[in-house]
Structure formats: structure tokens, C-alpha cells
Amino acid sequence: MAEFVQLLFNGLVAGSIFGIAALGISLVYSVLRLVNFAAGDFLTLGAFTTFFLATSIHLPFIVAVLLSMLLGVVISLILEFLLWRKLRRTGAGLLALFLVATGVAFVLRQTISLIFGGNSQKFDIDQIKTFEFLGAQIAQAQLAVLCCASVAITFIALFIKKSTIGKNMRAYADNPSLASVSGINVDRVIIATWTISGAFGALAGVFQGTVQGQFTNGMGLDLFLSILAAVILGTIGDAYGALIGGFVLGVVMELSTWDALLGGIPSTYKPVVAFAVLVIVLLFKPEGIFGVKARKV
Amino acid sequence: MKRNKVFGLAAAIAASTLLVSTLPASAASPDIRIGSIQPISGSGFAAYGVGLTSAAAFGVTLVQEAMTAAGVGGSCKMIAQEDSGADAPSIVTEAATKLIKSDKVNFIIGSLTSGASLAIGAITASASGVIVIASAASSPALTTFKDRDTLFRTYPSDLLQAVALVNAVSKAYGRTAWVTVGAINNSFGAGLAKAFKRAWIKNGGHIRGTVYWNAGAASYDSEAAALVKGKKRDAFVLIDYPDSFAKLAPALTRTKKWDPATTFMTEAFNSASAIKTVGAEFMNGIRGTSAKTNGTDPAAWKTAFTKAYPKNNPGTFVDGSGFDAAVLACLAGISAGSMTSRALAKGLRNVGGVNGGTAYSWNQLTAAVKDVAAGKPVTYNGVWGYTKFDKAGDPSGGAFEVWSINDGVISKDPTQDIKF
Numbered sequence: 001m002a003e004f005v006q007l008l009f010n011g012l013v014a015g016s017i018f019g020i021a022a023l024g025i026s027l028v029y030s031v032l033r034l035v036n037f038a039a040g041d042f043l044t045l046g047a048f049t050t051f052f053l054a055t056s057i058h059l060p061f062i063v064a065v066l067l068s069m070l071l072g073v074v075i076s077l078i079l080e081f082l083l084w085r086k087l088r089r090t091g092a093g094l095l096a097l098f099l100v101a102t103g104v105a106f107v108l109r110q111t112i113s114l115i116f117g118g119n120s121q122k123f124d125i126d127q128i129k130t131f132e133f134l135g136a137q138i139a140q141a142q143l144a145v146l147c148c149a150s151v152a153i154t155f156i157a158l159f160i161k162k163s164t165i166g167k168n169m170r171a172y173a174d175n176p177s178l179a180s181v182s183g184i185n186v187d188r189v190i191i192a193t194w195t196i197s198g199a200f201g202a203l204a205g206v207f208q209g210t211v212q213g214q215f216t217n218g219m220g221l222d223l224f225l226s227i228l229a230a231v232i233l234g235t236i237g238d239a240y241g242a243l244i245g246g247f248v249l250g251v252v253m254e255l256s257t258w259d260a261l262l263g264g265i266p267s268t269y270k271p272v273v274a275f276a277v278l279v280i281v282l283l284f285k286p287e288g289i290f291g292v293k294a295r296k297v
Numbered sequence: 298m299k300r301n302k303v304f305g306l307a308a309a310i311a312a313s314t315l316l317v318s319t320l321p322a323s324a325a326s327p328d329i330r331i332g333s334i335q336p337i338s339g340s341g342f343a344a345y346g347v348g349l350t351s352a353a354a355f356g357v358t359l360v361q362e363a364m365t366a367a368g369v370g371g372s373c374k375m376i377a378q379e380d381s382g383a384d385a386p387s388i389v390t391e392a393a394t395k396l397i398k399s400d401k402v403n404f405i406i407g408s409l410t411s412g413a414s415l416a417i418g419a420i421t422a423s424a425s426g427v428i429v430i431a432s433a434a435s436s437p438a439l440t441t442f443k444d445r446d447t448l449f450r451t452y453p454s455d456l457l458q459a460v461a462l463v464n465a466v467s468k469a470y471g472r473t474a475w476v477t478v479g480a481i482n483n484s485f486g487a488g489l490a491k492a493f494k495r496a497w498i499k500n501g502g503h504i505r506g507t508v509y510w511n512a513g514a515a516s517y518d519s520e521a522a523a524l525v526k527g528k529k530r531d532a533f534v535l536i537d538y539p540d541s542f543a544k545l546a547p548a549l550t551r552t553k554k555w556d557p558a559t560t561f562m563t564e565a566f567n568s569a570s571a572i573k574t575v576g577a578e579f580m581n582g583i584r585g586t587s588a589k590t591n592g593t594d595p596a597a598w599k600t601a602f603t604k605a606y607p608k609n610n611p612g613t614f615v616d617g618s619g620f621d622a623a624v625l626a627c628l629a630g631i632s633a634g635s636m637t638s639r640a641l642a643k644g645l646r647n648v649g650g651v652n653g654g655t656a657y658s659w660n661q662l663t664a665a666v667k668d669v670a671a672g673k674p675v676t677y678n679g680v681w682g683y684t685k686f687d688k689a690g691d692p693s694g695g696a697f698e699v700w701s702i703n704d705g706v707i708s709k710d711p712t713q714d715i716k717f
Contacts, residue, residue: 003522006518006522007519007522010516010518010519013516014515014516017515018515113338117338118338118343118382118383119343119574120539120540120543120574122543122576127547127550127551128547128550128551130551130553137551137552137553139551208515211516212516212517212544213543213544213547214540214543214544214574216383216540218383218513219513221513222512222513222514222515223513223515226515250515253515254516254518254519257519257522257523259526266508266509266523267508267509267510267514267519267520267523268482268509268510268511270511270514270519271511
């Protein structure tokens with residue numbers, strides 16, 4: 001029982017981070033039809049900026065996190081105005097967008113290395129303090145991440161569902177042409193999309209840095225494939241699906257090592273399990289967990 | 298008249314041929330081009346990479362000075378020093394390709410890790426006229442790698458380190474102790490874990506379990522749980538790098554079933570920078586083994602090295618190996634006579650003591666260069682030790698020490714040193 005609780009908790013923590021990071025990718029795809037391969041590096045940006053602001057400038061940690069999210073938003077918007085908008089106007093295809101996004105990822109990563117150096121860093125957070133719950137050791141830092149992530153997920157889910165801009169985003173994602181002629185301000189929708197993507201990408205990076213205790217400038221790249229798997233699992237373009245996909249992936253990866261499941265698999269195969277689940281789901285439901293089959297005309 | 302001219306020309310060619318054949322092969326004034334690849338900016342590895350890069354450059358400089366002093370023509374030059382980041386295979390491959398194709402080097406010194414060194418070996422195996430000498434790679438995988446005799450190393454294989462680890466653990470906990478083995482999932486970690494387990498069981502010991510982990514995992518809690526799972530064990534043997542252990546150590550501590558004082562590790566943690574990366578609070582009492590210098594007057598060499606390189610010299614335990622690799626490369630280039638891979642490999646064995654010859658230490662390079670240029674075999678006894686490369690390009694011997702960390706400070710126990 002204790003092992004199950006421990007693995008479930010670990011999975012929920014990992015899943016919440018996957019989910020928050022996946023949300024931005026999914027939203028950007030739903031609105032702009034762009035798979036943002038630079039999204040992983042926004043995690044790294046968030047972690048390193050928070051580290052710098054909290055450790056070198058000595059700002060309170062929460063202020064450092066908020067400023068990092070703001071920086072994520074600013075960079076996302078700069079890229080939108082300087083790059084993505086122009087590429088859309090020139091009618092850049094999927095391959096061109098893919099290559100540009102990959103290039104942006106490289107530039108971001110190298111810029112982070114240039115500014116913050118190549119050394120690994122860690123937040124000044126107690127990594128050791130734990131609470132015992134049903135025999136499992138629940139780390140204080142991880143519990144804090146899970147709580148904060150839950151609040152963030154609830155907030156963004158309500159925002160997308162209830163707010164006018166959220167409804168506009170969903171409408172535009174469903175049918176861009178119809179949304180445009182219905183008077184929806186497309187520019188506002190795009191700006192809101194990049195704002196959420198940049199802010200939540202940076203936040204996911206801070207969460208990951210907090211959970212791991214230490215991070216390098218390769219952190220976002222290391223996580224990117226798992227995040228992308230969460231996006232596809234939850235149906236690419238579906239914000240709620242991305243959140244659920246993240247949780248499913250995190251929990252399945254951790255529980256796959258459980259002894260009770262035929263002895264559990266070695267932990268080195270956790271990523272394999274994640275992609276095996278993805279393949280199985282896509283075999284039976286090619287549109288992802290929350291996808292709806294396209295109706296034949 | 299015309300006939301005389303033809304005879305004259307033939308005589309001149311014959312005389313030149315005769316003259317050339319009586320001279321040592323090296324009299325052709327070789328221009329030996331060396332390049333290095335090390336993780337200069339990579340997190341966790343940078344201290345080692347910077348030290349090895351400087352040490353190799355120092356070695357090249359000393360041989361060039363010795364060549365001038367000995368009146369031997371040609372040159373040995375460090376052409377380029379490439380940064381492999383954190384030894385990522387893609388960057389290493391790119392750097393090696395650049396060194397071979399653009400810089401036309403004859404020898405590559407590096408890189409730090411076994412995986413990166415194997416990546417370079419894969420390139421040199423299919424190139425012509427270039428040899429790689431790994432100066433810190435320890436995986437047994439280098440021994441069996443199909444490199445067409447182009448991958449050498451100055452650092453001893455982990456097959457020897459496994460025996461040193463077995464000695465250290467059995468001295469602390471007895472020959473029949475139960476040990477849990479954990480390792481990073483790459484050629485270095487898996488190779489040493491396998492070698493240790495084999496040697497430990499052969500020694501009469503027991504293995505409680507084996508756990509591997511990936512370098513870039515999203516979390517390390519399930520790995521930590523797997524390590525401490527089951528009945529009590531006497532000791533842990535954990536084979537890892539500082540960057541990944543910095544994530545694993547807090548997870549292990551949170552299990553409340555891990556005591557660093559029961560843990561043995563390897564050379565990657567035998568440095569102040571590694572302790573800083575992981576955090577001294579997670580490493581109190583950890584012990585480990587690492588290869589050590591086994592050569593001539595390492596203290597004098599360190600003084601000379603520090604004087605020549607006051608900067609870019611963090612002073613790691615393995616610097617001497619990088620120096621020796623560069624010196625051997627230059628001497629082998631002089632000995633080889635031609636710059637084919639086969640001749641360079643033959644040259645390395647000729648100066649590394651395989652064919653005997655006078656023994657020269659790192660501070661007798663002028664005499665060594667004279668002998669090599671005269672076509673004689675020599676035994677270069679470096680700072681790190683002698684190499685006497687075997688058929689696989691591995692050094693025939695090696696020395697290991699046992700270290701421990703207490704309150705963030707590394708101390709050595711010379712009574713546990715072991716030589717092969």
C-alpha cells in the first residue's frame with residue numbers, strides 16, 4: 001500500500017508538471033496550428049530566471065516566479081510579433097514552421113547558457129523535509145508543487161471555460177474562419193494564447209526545478225518528448241486533454257515500476273512505457289483521449 | 298651527351314633513395330597536428346574538461362620545445378580545442394568531424410566520458426590518418442569497440458576499478474556483505490556496474506539488487522525507492538555523474554532508508570566541484586575509488602603545470618592523464634614515419650613501451666625525442682604512469698586510491714592504494 005501511495009503521489013507530481021507544460025503547446029497548436037518545439041526551453045528559461053532573481057537579486061521566491069512567468073510572456077509575444085505573425089502572413093507551411101520553431105529552441109537554449117552559464121543550479125528550497133502519509137514519504141517541496149499546480153490548473157481550466165477570451169479561444173480553435181467573421185478579435189485571441197503558453201511554460205520549469213532539486217540548461221529538452229506525448233495523448237489542440245494527458249502519463253510512468261504489477265518494470269524503461277501507452281491509445285482512438293472523430297460529409 | 302644526362306639523373310635518384318633509406322623514418326620532419334575535445338562548459342564536467350584541455354596543451358608545448366632542443370625538424374602543434382558542452386554525443390560527433398575534416402588533425406585527445414570517447418572512436422574508425430586517445434574514459438566497452446585500432450586510452454579500464462572497489466567494500470564490510478548496485482544507464486555506468494558485480498560475487502559477496510537510471514529523467518523518486526527496496530543491505534555502490542546524482546541524492550535522502558556513509562562511488566565525485574554540484578549535505582561519509590597518478594614526480598609536474606597554466610587549471614586528479622596522452626601523441630607522430638592510422642598506432646606502441654627501449658619520464662623529453670627521431674623504441678613513463686598499450690589500445694596497468702568525503706572535504710587513505 002505504502003509503495004502504491006508513494007508511486008501515485010510521485011506520478012501526480014510529475015503529471016501536474018507535464019500537464020501544465022503540455023497546456024501551452026496544445027493551446028498554441030489549437031489556435032495557430034503550430035507545434036511549438038521551443039516550448040521545452042521556456043521551462044528552462046523559467047527555472048533559470050527564477051534562480052537568478054531569487055538567489056542573485058534576493059527577491060522573494062514567489063516574486064521571482066511571477067517575474068519569470070512575465071518574462072516567458074514577454075519573450076513569447078516578442079516572437080509572435082517579430083516571427084510567427086510574419087510567417088503566417090507569408091503562408092509558411094508546417095515544415096517551415098517546424099524548422100523555425102526548432103531554430104528558436106536552439107537560440108533560446110544557447111542564450112540561456114550564455115547568460116546563466118553551463119553549470120547546474122538549484123533553488124534554495126528544503127528538498128529533504130517529508131511527511132508520512134499511509135506509509136509513504138511525501139516531500140514538502142513536491143506537495144507544494146502539487147498544490148500550486150492544482151490551483152494553476154483549476155484557474156486556467158475555469159479561465160478557458162468561463163472568460164470571454166477563453167470562449168473566443170475555443171471558438172477560434174474550432175473554426176477560425178467562422179470565428180473571424182463572427183467578430184472575434186483574432187489578435188487578442190493569439191496574444192492570450194501566447195501569454196498563457198509563455199507563463200505556464202515558465203511556471204512548469206520552476207515546478208520541475210523545485211521537484212528535482214537541481215536543473216541544467218538541458219532540462220526542457222529532456223522533458224520535451226514526454227510533454228509532447230501528453231499533448232498527443234490528451235488530443236492535440238485540446239487544452240483540457242493536455243492537462244489530463246499529463247496526469248495520465250505521469251501516473252502511468254510511475255506506477256509501471258510498482259512491484260505488484262508483475263514485479264514492475266525497471267525505472268529506465270519509464271519513457272518506453274509512456275510511449276507504449278501513447279501508441280496503444282492512438283491505435284484504438286487515433287484522435288486521442290478527448291478527440292472526436294471527424295464527421296464524414 | 299643525352300645518354301650521360303640520363304645516367305646522371307638515374308644515379309642521383311639512386312643516391313637520394315639510398316640516403317633516405319639509411320635515415321630514420323622520422324627525419325622527414327613530421328608536422329603533427331593535435332586537436333582536443335573536452336567538456337569545457339558542460340555542467341558537472343567542466344572542471345575536468347578544462348584541466349584536461351590545458352594539460353594536453355602543456356604536453357604538446359613541452360614536446361615542441363624538446364624537438365627544438367633536440368634539433369629534430371618538424372613540429373607538434375595543438376591545432377584546435379573543441380568544447381563538447383556536457384559530452385553530448387551530437388556535439389562530440391560534430392567536433393570530431395570538424396577536427397578531422399577542417400583542421401586535418403592526426404590525433405584527437407578526449408573526450409572525458411566513455412560514451413563521448415566511443416562516439417569519437419566511431420568516427421576515427423572510418424576516417425584515415427587519425428587516432429583518438431581518451432584521457433579519462435574508463436568503460437570496458439572501449440576495449441571491445443570495433444575501432445580498427447584507432448581508439449587508445451591512457452586511463453585504466455573499469456575492469457581494474459571494479460577490483461579496487463571490491464577491495465574497498467570488502468575491507469569496510471567484509472567479503473560476504475550484501476551490496477545494492479546502482480548506476481547511470483550508459484556505457485560507463487552499466488559497464489562498471491557489471492564488472493563490479495562479477496568481481497564482487499567472485500570474491501564471495503552478495504548482490505541485493507541492481508538499479509539503473511536515465512540521465513535526463515523527469516524524477517528520480519522511483520529509482521530511489523527501488524534502490525532502498527527489500528531487506529537491509531550492508532552497502533551501496535552507486536556509479537553516476539554529479540549532475541544526475543544531484544537529483545538522485547535528495548530523492549534517496551527522502552526515503553529515510555539511505556545512509557551516505559554506507560555508499561561507495563567512483564572518480565566522478567573525487568573533486569570539490571562535484572561536491573558543490575551535489576551538495577555537501579548529501580555526501581557526508583561517502584567513500585569511493587578513483588584511478589590515480591602512478592608516474593614520475595607528479596608533484597614537480599603539478600608545479601610546472603600550474604606555473605605554465607595559472608588560469609584554466611582547476612587542478613583535478615586526472616590532469617596528468619591528459620598531459621600524457623598529448624605527449625604520447627607527439628612522440629608517436631615522430632616515431633610513425635608516415636601519417637596513416639596504422640603507422641600512428643604502431644608509433645604509439647613504439648613510444649609507449651610495448652617494444653621496450655630506454656625509459657624516459659615527462660621531464661626527460663629532449664632525450665626521448667632524440668631516441669624516437671633516431672628510430673629507437675622508448676618507454677615513456679609519464680605523469681599518469683606507463684601505458685604499454687595492449688592490442689585493444691588500453692594501458693596495461695593502473696593505480697587506484699580510496700577517498701572519502703567528510704563535511705565537504707575530500708581525504709585520501711594511502712594505505713588502501715592498489716596497483717595493477
